[in-house]
Amino acid sequence: MSEVLNFHFDVDHEDFTSAGQASVQVKKNLRQLGLPPEIIRRVSIAMYEGEINMVIHAGGGTADVNVTEDYIEIILKDHGPGIKDIDQAMQEGFSTATDTIRSLGFGAGMGLPNMKRYTDYMTVQSVVGEGTDITMRVNIN
Amino acid sequence: MKISTIKELLEADVICCEEELTRHVYSACGSDMMSDVLAYVKDQAVLLTGLVNSQVVRTAEMMDMKCIVFVRSKIPTAEMIELAKESGIVLMATKKRMYEACGILFTNGLVGNRVKNV
Structure with missing residues (x-):
């Protein structure tokens, strides 16, 4: 598998109920490629948290998943409000989510920390008022 | 623990995937906050929750969980049942x-703390 496989998704912000569809599809695609279940689970969870974040905070965005010989890369881009203080946002328990989001089971301040926990590499670039780009990688070997 | 044993112990009604009751689970997690559930990998686990929306099923799917028990007589929606059947x-x-x-x-x-950080 020397070529890079790319999966692109538009993450819709309209419907919280359908959030996570891209992650489900990625999980299916990675299974078809025969990757180890532990790797698939880590990629799926990290992407799912990112997808939920894009839906509840940023009005949707795009997700690209690149599968290389050595790692799986997830690139999330949105044009939401941006993150004022990334270090603070990375702390477990910190959240700006509304009570409505909390009542749906999210907004516990675990999203970004979970994304970091399950990946081998993660960068967050954000400009307030312009949006947020997140790149994550999970090593295959 | 077999999923059928969980059903008996909790006097629970099975809503879907009855054919999977012979499968085993090895750990459990009780929470209404899905990000807390997603924080720790658990092998073949059961999720107990009072939360009812489709993200509960998606969370379980991402975690490769085998069973969800809704407590306090909560009933999942038709959409949730469809998602669960697919997985x-x-x-x-x-x-x-x-x-x-x-x-x-x-x-x-069924001890809950058989979890591992990755």
């Missing part, structure tokens, strides 16, 4: 409250 996740509902349901499973040997 072969057993859904069941019990009248017991979260604390009691978790306690019953724990005292019968």
